[in-house]
Amino acid sequence: xxxxxxxxxxxxxxxxxxxxxxxxxxxxxxxxxxxxxxxxxxxxxxxxxxxxxxxxxxxxxxxxxxxxxxxxxxxxxxxxxxxxxxxxxxxxxxxxxxxxxxxxxxxxxxxxxxxxxxxxxxxxxxxxxxxxxxxxxxxxxxxxxxxxxxxxxxxxxxxxxxxxxxxxxxxxxxxxxxxxxxxxxxxxxxxxxxxxxxxxxxxxxxxxxxxxxxxxxxxxxxxxxxxxxxxxxxxxxxxxxxxxxxxxx
Amino acid sequence: xxxxxxxxxxxxxxxxxxxxxxxxxxxxxxxxxxxxxxxxxxxxxxxxxxxxxxxxxxxxxxxxxxxxxxxxxxxxxxxxxxxxxxxxxxxxxxxxxxxxxxxxxxxxxxxxxxxxxxxxxxxxxxxxxxxxxxxxxxxxxxxxxxxxxxxxxxxxxxxxxxxxxxxxxxxxxxxxxxxxxxxxxxxxxxxxxxxxxxxxxxxxxxxxxxxxxxxxxxxxxxxxxxxxxxxxxxxxxxxxxxxxxxxxxxxxxxxxxxxxxxxxxxxxxxxxxxxxxxxxxxxxxxxxxxxxxxxxxxxxxxxxxxxxxxxxxxxxxxxxxxxxxxxxxxxxxxxxxxxxxxxxxxxxxxxxxxxxxxxxxxxxxxxxxxxxxxxxxxxxxxxxxxxxxxxxxxxxxxxxxxxxxxxxxxxxxxxxxxxxxxxxxxxxxxxxxxxxxxxxxxxxxxxxxxxxxxxxxxxxxxxxxxxxxxxxxxxxxxxxxxxxxxxxxxxxxxxxxxxxxxxxxxxxxxxxxxxxxxxxxxxxxxxxxxxxxxxxxxxxxxxxxxxxxxxxxxxxxxxxxxxxxxxxxxxxx
Numbered sequence: 001x002x003x004x005x006x007x008x009x010x011x012x013x014x015x016x017x018x019x020x021x022x023x024x025x026x027x028x029x030x031x032x033x034x035x036x037x038x039x040x041x042x043x044x045x046x047x048x049x050x051x052x053x054x055x056x057x058x059x060x061x062x063x064x065x066x067x068x069x070x071x072x073x074x075x076x077x078x079x080x081x082x083x084x085x086x087x088x089x090x091x092x093x094x095x096x097x098x099x100x101x102x103x104x105x106x107x108x109x110x111x112x113x114x115x116x117x118x119x120x121x122x123x124x125x126x127x128x129x130x131x132x133x134x135x136x137x138x139x140x141x142x143x144x145x146x147x148x149x150x151x152x153x154x155x156x157x158x159x160x161x162x163x164x165x166x167x168x169x170x171x172x173x174x175x176x177x178x179x180x181x182x183x184x185x186x187x188x189x190x191x192x193x194x195x196x197x198x199x200x201x202x203x204x205x206x207x208x209x210x211x212x213x214x215x216x217x218x219x220x221x222x223x224x225x226x227x228x229x230x231x232x233x234x235x236x237x238x239x240x241x242x243x244x245x246x247x248x249x
Numbered sequence: 250x251x252x253x254x255x256x257x258x259x260x261x262x263x264x265x266x267x268x269x270x271x272x273x274x275x276x277x278x279x280x281x282x283x284x285x286x287x288x289x290x291x292x293x294x295x296x297x298x299x300x301x302x303x304x305x306x307x308x309x310x311x312x313x314x315x316x317x318x319x320x321x322x323x324x325x326x327x328x329x330x331x332x333x334x335x336x337x338x339x340x341x342x343x344x345x346x347x348x349x350x351x352x353x354x355x356x357x358x359x360x361x362x363x364x365x366x367x368x369x370x371x372x373x374x375x376x377x378x379x380x381x382x383x384x385x386x387x388x389x390x391x392x393x394x395x396x397x398x399x400x401x402x403x404x405x406x407x408x409x410x411x412x413x414x415x416x417x418x419x420x421x422x423x424x425x426x427x428x429x430x431x432x433x434x435x436x437x438x439x440x441x442x443x444x445x446x447x448x449x450x451x452x453x454x455x456x457x458x459x460x461x462x463x464x465x466x467x468x469x470x471x472x473x474x475x476x477x478x479x480x481x482x483x484x485x486x487x488x489x490x491x492x493x494x495x496x497x498x499x500x501x502x503x504x505x506x507x508x509x510x511x512x513x514x515x516x517x518x519x520x521x522x523x524x525x526x527x528x529x530x531x532x533x534x535x536x537x538x539x540x541x542x543x544x545x546x547x548x549x550x551x552x553x554x555x556x557x558x559x560x561x562x563x564x565x566x567x568x569x570x571x572x573x574x575x576x577x578x579x580x581x582x583x584x585x586x587x588x589x590x591x592x593x594x595x596x597x598x599x600x601x602x603x604x605x606x607x608x609x610x611x612x613x614x615x616x617x618x619x620x621x622x623x624x625x626x627x628x629x630x631x632x633x634x635x636x637x638x639x640x641x642x643x644x645x646x647x648x649x650x651x652x653x654x655x656x657x658x659x660x661x662x663x664x665x666x667x668x669x670x671x672x673x674x675x676x677x678x679x680x681x682x683x684x685x686x687x688x689x690x691x692x693x694x695x696x697x698x699x700x701x702x703x704x705x706x707x708x709x710x711x712x713x714x715x716x717x718x719x720x721x722x723x724x725x726x727x728x729x730x731x732x733x734x735x736x737x738x739x740x741x742x743x744x745x746x747x748x749x750x751x752x753x754x755x756x757x758x759x760x761x762x763x764x765x766x767x768x769x770x771x772x773x774x775x776x777x778x779x780x781x782x783x784x785x786x787x788x789x790x791x792x793x794x795x796x797x798x799x800x801x802x803x804x805x806x807x808x809x810x811x812x813x814x815x816x817x818x819x820x821x822x
Contacts, residue, residue, distance in 0.1 A: 001384070002384070002386055002387075002439050003439060004387065004436030004437070004439055004440060004441070004442050005436060005442045005444070006435055006436030006437070006442050006443070007436055007437065007438075007439070022733070022734045022736070022737065023699040023705070023734075023736075023737035023738065024735075024736035024737020024738065024739075024740055024741075025733065025734075025736060025737065027737065028736075062731075062733055063730055063733070064730075065727070065730055065731075075730065084733070085733070087639075087736070088726070088729045088730045088733055088736070089730070091639055091641035091725075091726040091729055091730075092641065092724075092726040092727060092729075092730055094641045094642070094726065095641035095642040095724045095725070095726035095727070096726075098641075098642045099642065099724075122636075122638065125636075126638065213442065213444050213445045213448065213449075214387065214445060214449070215387055216386070216387045216436075216439065216441075216442070232678065233696075234676065234696050235675075235676050235677065235678040235681060235696070236675045236676065236677055236678065236684075236686070236692065236693030236696050237678055237692065237693070238677055238678055238679045239692075241690075241691060242677055242679075242684055242686070242691070242693075243679075243684075245684035245685045245686050245691070245786075246348065246349075246505060246506060246677070246682055246683075246684045246786065246787075
């Protein structure tokens with residue numbers, strides 16, 4: 001079915017609010033999903049993978065900084081979804097880069113890392129260049145990188161399925177390099193390890209966005225209903241007393 | 250043309266104009282005392298329609314003798330062609346309900362990009378009358394509905410059919426034939442997102458201009474429909490309505506709580522609107538030439554506003570009292586103008602010592618009216634990107650100072666005191682209608698919307714102070730990793746600190762909060778008049794009363810249609 005970006009964002013906000021995401025975070029989560037979908041990077045597909053676990057993070061520990069110096073930090077996200085923790089990691093990289101010129105943050109135990117692209121875009125818009133790299137896959141490794149230049153509106157994104165066998169660390173780690181002095185760029189090397197390789201330039205991502213602005217978003221009806229069904233938990237049951245609270249005579 | 254750079258330098262820095270202080274301007278009661286002005290969105294829209302001579306023609310008219318059926322207007326603007334599609338359906342009196350929870354209406358409408366084909370019209374016919382229960386696509390960018398004024402519509406049709414004219418005194422009491430009960434834009438129900446409207450359709454690239462245009466068109470259709478029914482009923486005796494009486498009809502509007510969350514959830518946009526109004530005032534105070542001619546113009550405006558207000562009938566006691574007080578303020582203002590005055594600034598300072606808040610804000614609107622050359626160029630600067638960005642590098646000590654400087658109003662509130670958190674705001678499962686609940690007695694507090702900005706700031710400040718004791722040299726980014734639950738409010742505090750005016754200063758959780766002020770502030774930016782509250786959560790008002798008619802487009806236009814006076818009785822009335 002067809003929905004607008006605004007409708008999708010509002011429904012996602014309710015959905016994550018209902019999943020006990022806190023104020024500021026449910027907006028971030030909604031924006032991260034919408035950003036991917038709006039720019040042709042399958043935000044709704046990523047969401048589908050995330051939905052079965054959406055309420056699990058409520059009982060997990062908050063991210064902790066396990067190591068830190070002036071140019072780097074290691075953050076343990078304790079198995080949380082990037083939807084509710086990666087923005088803070090990018091912010092920390094941003095702050096360190098402004099102080100030292102360049103900074104590296106490693107994030108461990110973080111799921112759904114593709115959602116970082118919205119946070120990278122926010123950095124680029126505000127004059128900071130960022131690169132992110134992560135690996136995924138239950139049997140063989142899929143690797144990803146995204147980068148944005150200082151002042152740019154759109155990042156580039158690369159993805160490749162490799163022949164390499166994955167290990168547990170690959171699945172949940174992510175590296176962020178951030179600079180206020182150097183324009184960073186990234187693409188996956190043309191390696192013999194790759195089975196397939198996929199790259200989207202910043203220009204291509206910008207073009208897809210224009211199409212989405214014109215036409216809105218197509219979403220599977222079942223997924224739309226599921227999002228709204230979860231989000232319905234933030235709505236309050238109707239009653240006569242409640243109707244008085246709307247102020248009508 | 251005023252550039253963004255010129256505006257920026259007028260607001261901040263060595264070349265800034267003296268603006269009214271933040272605590273004065275952002276006080277909720279003052280915001281709720283505002284009146285329409287030259288910068289109100291309806292006024293801006295009508296200026297464009299008239300000066301650019303938009304060509305608006307009825308391309309399809311298939312109303313039956315009772316006025317039911319379909320009408321399509323085609324609108325040629327300087328940049329594009331649009332269609333305004335209206336479905337008029339029978340509605341029994343017991344089904345007529347202005348609340349958002351209604352499911353049937355007398356009229357339903359859609360504003361659409363381009364021409365409407367027969368197939369597209371069929372799609373609209375299947376969906377537009379259903380409103381929230383229907384779906385449209387991204388060619389549509391406004392959906393609205395309206396109900397007849399039971400008091401006026403039949404009466405006006407009867408009069409015209411019998412060859413007479415409506416009684417002016419009756420119209421002065423209820424100055425419209427229809428009330429619109431919702432005007433949706435910005436991507437609701439599958440429509441085009443604001444991002445599309447603002448980048449693809451420059452004629453509607455100002456906030457709410459498309460929504461205001463839909464109401465403008467509804468008002469014109471309502472007059473056409475009343476005449477059509479009267480003519481069909483009695484062709485031999487029918488008399489068209491006199492143009493000056495037609496112009497005295499506006500369109501009614503009922504606004505409920507839905508606008509209140511909007512204001513709180515779009516703080517940067519609201520700040521932008523306030524900045525433009527305050528900049529306009531600062532320009533007038535500093536640069537506006539005061540002389541005998543200008544004084545005479547102001548006197549004429551005061552005279553008109555006095556008469557307009559004395560012709561305004563409100564059923565609400567509180568609003569009626571307010572109107573009486575404003576009339577007294579206007580009398581004092583007239584007296585003040587009889588003695589020597591140095592400049593407009595001294596008149597503003599005088600009003601702040603003498604007049605009610607409503608009187609003071611009315612004077613602001615009137616002074617803007619005198620200086621279109623200083624005011625109108627700000628009309629294209631009401632938009633805002635609305636990025637609530639975290640400033641990760643800000644030291645936590647600075648963040649604390651920002652809160653103490655910009656949110657002193659929130660820190661002053663004792664949230665442990667009884668009454669300070671008695672109210673909660675929530676969405677009902679009934680069409681997600683925003684409602685207010687009593688925390689002590691009603692269910693749903695755990696599902697409340699995050700509108701208690703003052704309380705959130707207080708909680709953030711307390712936790713920040715504790716954090717600073719341990720980590721005095723940390724950055725905001727580091728604070729956020731440790732306290733992610735505060736991310737939303739910290740981001741808001743920092744972003745609003747970058748704005749001149751910032752957040753509305755009110756505790757929306759307080760038992761005495763008056764949401765009416767929020768509704769009225771937004772409606773004043775829209776440009777409505779004749780506020781008539783139905784409760785503290787619900788207000789009726791009138792849009793476009795006095796505005797030019799479609800048939801006036803192309804003729805002379807002096808942009809002076811606001812606060813109209815009742816036409817003189819005469820002719821066959």
